[in-house]
Amino acid sequence: MDISLYWLMVSVFVLYVGAVWLIYGKQKSISASYYCWPGNWKILFTLFCWGFAFPAIVLGITTTPLMFFAGIGIMFVGAAAEINIPWVYRKHMVFAISGIIFSQLAIYFGYHMPEVNIASLALTGLILILTIKKNKEFRFWFIEIVAFLAICYTMWPY
Numbered sequence: 001m002d003i004s005l006y007w008l009m010v011s012v013f014v015l016y017v018g019a020v021w022l023i024y025g026k027q028k029s030i031s032a033s034y035y036c037w038p039g040n041w042k043i044l045f046t047l048f049c050w051g052f053a054f055p056a057i058v059l060g061i062t063t064t065p066l067m068f069f070a071g072i073g074i075m076f077v078g079a080a081a082e083i084n085i086p087w088v089y090r091k092h093m094v095f096a097i098s099g100i101i102f103s104q105l106a107i108y109f110g111y112h113m114p115e116v117n118i119a120s121l122a123l124t125g126l127i128l129i130l131t132i133k134k135n136k137e138f139r140f141w142f143i144e145i146v147a148f149l150a151i152c153y154t155m156w157p158y
Contacts, residue, residue, distance in 0.1 A: 005055040006157050012051035013148050016044065029140035030148075031092065034081045042081070049078025052148070053099075059155055064110025066102050070151070073099025100147045107154045120150045 020027060024036040034045040053074035060067025076095035083089045107116050123146045131139040 009055035016048035026138045026141050028137050030144045045081050046078040064106045066106035070099050070102035111154050
């Protein structure tokens with residue numbers, strides 16, 4: 001495994017999500033952060049998706065082709081960034097959901113880490129429970145962070 005690709009993937013995730021959170025606060029979703037950035041800076045969302053997904057594909061393909069499909073889903077999420085346009089939103093959601101599903105399948109069948117699947121489901125359930133009455137607008141932000149962290153943890157090279 002190329003450790004530098006792993007650290008690139010993790011760094012892209014931490015730097016992008018951290019920058020959005022520090023500069024603009026929590027968003028409805030990581031995808032909604034596209035609209036926080038002014039003008040030409042919106043490309044950062046696409047670069048974030050591609051900068052995370054491409055290393056995940058390269059690192060994961062040797063273990064399971066399922067990570068290829070997860071990464072492609074994330075890359076298309078970055079390409080379909082303008083979620084305020086209805087037809088783009090529909091495509092975006094198909095890619096986002098498929099990215100999450102394929103990553104969880106890769107974690108289970110390719111990496112043989114069902115404990116990560118269970119932890120992801122448990123944390124997602126906890127987020128849903130904690131946001132039933134208030135902070136509903138942030139639930140997808142945290143659920144997506146759980147999904148990204150599951151990939152990072154699974155691919156941990158040490």
